[in-house]
Amino acid sequence: MTRRVAELKQTEGGSAATVCEAVGERLRSVLAPDPATLPPHLQTLLNQLQLDDAETKLRSR
Structure with missing residues (x-):
């Protein structure tokens, strides 16, 4: 995660994170x-x- 994205997440709460996740998706x-x-x-x-x-998943069960 870039520093700018991290700053947005901190300053704007969950809304910036939600926007970032939606854009990524x-x-x-x-x-x-x-x-x-x-x-x-x-x-x-x-x-x-x-x-x-x-x-591998079957063997790990």
Whole structure:
């Protein structure tokens, strides 16, 4: 978090934090990569990471 954002959060209470979170959420949804546009090899690697994560979660239960 930048110093300016931290200062806004302190001076304006929760409203600045709420605005920052809303802007971040909107940017994430707008700028989210479309999986269909990824190169096939990269998509394969991401799929493998998801499988590995799922297996790790199952083992940790």
